[in-house]
Amino acid sequence: xxxxxxxxxxxxxxxxxxxxxxxxxxxxxxxxxxxxxxxxxxxxxxxxxxxxxxxxxxxxxxxxxxxxxxxxxxxxxxxxxxxxxxxxxxxxxxxxxxxxxxxxxxxxxxxxxxxxxxxxxxxxxxxxxxxxxxxxxxxxxxxxxxxxxxxxxxxxxxxxxxxxxxxxxxxxxxxxxxxxxxxxxxxxxxxxxxxxxxxxxxxxxxxxxxxxxxxxxxxxxxxxxxxxxxxxxxxxxxxxxxxxxxxxxxxxxxxxxxxxxxxxxxxxxxxxxxxxxxxxxxxxxxxxxxxxxxxxxxxxxxxxxxxxxxxxxxxxxxx
Amino acid sequence: xxxxxxxxxxxxxxxxxxxxxxxxxxxxxxxxxxxxxxxxxxxxxxxxxxxxxxxxxxxxxxxxxxxxxxxxxxxxxxxxxxxxxxxxxxxxxxxxxxxxxxxxxxxxxxxxxxxxxxxxxxxxxxxxxxxxxxxxxxxxxxxxxxxxxxxxxxxxx
Numbered sequence: 001x002x003x004x005x006x007x008x009x010x011x012x013x014x015x016x017x018x019x020x021x022x023x024x025x026x027x028x029x030x031x032x033x034x035x036x037x038x039x040x041x042x043x044x045x046x047x048x049x050x051x052x053x054x055x056x057x058x059x060x061x062x063x064x065x066x067x068x069x070x071x072x073x074x075x076x077x078x079x080x081x082x083x084x085x086x087x088x089x090x091x092x093x094x095x096x097x098x099x100x101x102x103x104x105x106x107x108x109x110x111x112x113x114x115x116x117x118x119x120x121x122x123x124x125x126x127x128x129x130x131x132x133x134x135x136x137x138x139x140x141x142x143x144x145x146x147x148x149x150x151x152x153x154x155x156x157x158x159x160x161x162x163x164x165x166x167x168x169x170x171x172x173x174x175x176x177x178x179x180x181x182x183x184x185x186x187x188x189x190x191x192x193x194x195x196x197x198x199x200x201x202x203x204x205x206x207x208x209x210x211x212x213x214x215x216x217x218x219x220x221x222x223x224x225x226x227x228x229x230x231x232x233x234x235x236x237x238x239x240x241x242x243x244x245x246x247x248x249x250x251x252x253x254x255x256x257x258x259x260x261x262x263x264x265x266x267x268x269x270x271x272x273x274x275x276x277x278x279x280x281x282x283x284x285x286x287x288x289x290x291x292x293x294x295x296x297x298x299x300x301x302x303x304x305x306x307x308x309x310x311x312x313x314x315x316x317x318x319x
Numbered sequence: 320x321x322x323x324x325x326x327x328x329x330x331x332x333x334x335x336x337x338x339x340x341x342x343x344x345x346x347x348x349x350x351x352x353x354x355x356x357x358x359x360x361x362x363x364x365x366x367x368x369x370x371x372x373x374x375x376x377x378x379x380x381x382x383x384x385x386x387x388x389x390x391x392x393x394x395x396x397x398x399x400x401x402x403x404x405x406x407x408x409x410x411x412x413x414x415x416x417x418x419x420x421x422x423x424x425x426x427x428x429x430x431x432x433x434x435x436x437x438x439x440x441x442x443x444x445x446x447x448x449x450x451x452x453x454x455x456x457x458x459x460x461x462x463x464x465x466x467x468x469x470x471x472x473x474x475x476x
Contacts, residue, residue: 142397142398142399142436143398145398146396146397146398148374148377149368149394149395149396149397149398150366150368150396151368151369151374151396154374155374155376155377162398162432162433162436163432163435163436175377175380289365289366289397289399290365290399291399291400291437293399294397294398294399295397296366296397297366297396
């Protein structure tokens with residue numbers, strides 16, 4: 001009788017050997033995978049990101065800055081907007097004026113964390129006092145947006161919009177606020193207006209002057225104690241004058257009509273055209289944006305310092 | 320039987336090690352200022368002027384600045400061109416969602432303004448970059464938006 005059930009199967013050794021081999025293979029695979037994993041972790045360390053300092057573009061430095069975390073400020077309703085950082089014309093200028101900027105009341109509130117940032121946000125050689133304009137309101141078009149665009153003034157002191165004309169300023173709004181609402185809330189001591197450049201292409205001088213006159217009358221009715229200063233519109237480059245609707249002749253004629261309107265309305269007329277233009281009446285290179293119409297930062301500091309001097313000295317801009 | 324157990328254990332160890340060895344999903348969170356600097360080093364923006372949380376409200380009217388963790392924003396200071404770059408890191412994903420809407424609103428406002436004002440510059444807005452990357456929202460309007468995006472993407476990888 002064969003006891004096949006108790007008989008040891010000869011193939012069991014083969015099974016054992018196969019298991020041993022399998023264990024060996026597993027150990028080897030385990031080691032290899034471990035080595036690969038370690039190697040991956042070493043080789044896949046993220047490389048340090050490198051970049052070059054941004055170039056200086058236009059008249060503003062382009063180096064970035066980390067911003068500070070502070071409470072938001074509504075551009076039109078926040079009554080105590082913090083002082084902002086002034087622009088700079090060159091990196092060298094920015095570096096040189098780091099200390100002199102402290103003499104102005106424009107305090108740099110932007111926290112800077114790098115040397116590049118310091119160059120970018122350092123105040124320019126501002127020979128105007130930002131605080132001096134804290135109770136002024138500048139009403140205008142895209143050129144006046146540069147007042148806060150370049151960080152020369154707080155946006156609370158500016159009511160301006162790209163495309164505004166003496167007509168549309170009375171009917172349009174800025175972020176839902178009309179100019180009359182803004183005036184009623186701000187009650188500025190001085191109201192500085194520069195409008196007309198946008199209308200030169202499609203509105204007649206007579207139409208714009210008529211609307212301008214109505215606007216002045218409305219402001220006077222609303223704020224009879226506020227001082228109103230009408231600014232001439234700014235010059236353009238020769239190239240712009242030759243190629244675009246805003247020619248030197250039209251601008252000159254408009255400013256003449258504006259001066260007459262100011263005299264008739266018994267408000268101040270302040271000529272900034274002459275200061276910003278060369279001997280031929282075209283915009284000085286240092287003040288003209290690339291489009292030949294808008295202004296570089298240097299023009300704003302010039303105009304603001306002139307305005308401050310004008311009001312302080314009582315010098316009549318009409319003369 | 321014991322050997323079978325050993326084999327089981329070894330397989331378990333292998334699986335464990337394989338899992339450990341897998342590349343970890345690291346979230347790249349570059350400083351917004353690094354991103355804008357990298358972009359502006361290769362793509363020129365007209366008259367760039369930096370905006371802070373204190374004064375960005377005039378441009379990004381819908382932005383809840385309290386939801387911003389960190390940001391770097393440059394606009395065209397002169398107002399002549401639609402050139403702009405904004406890299407805004409929000410405090411969390413939900414805030415980034417609403418932040419994206421706020422930045423989109425800024426984009427829409429720019430289109431509305433410049434479409435008639437400077438039609439020749441509209442190509443910068445037509446191809447503008449407007450993306451949400453995790454807690455970040457990126458907006459770039461420049462003369463070469465594809466190049467700008469490629470540079471920005473590098474810093475998020």
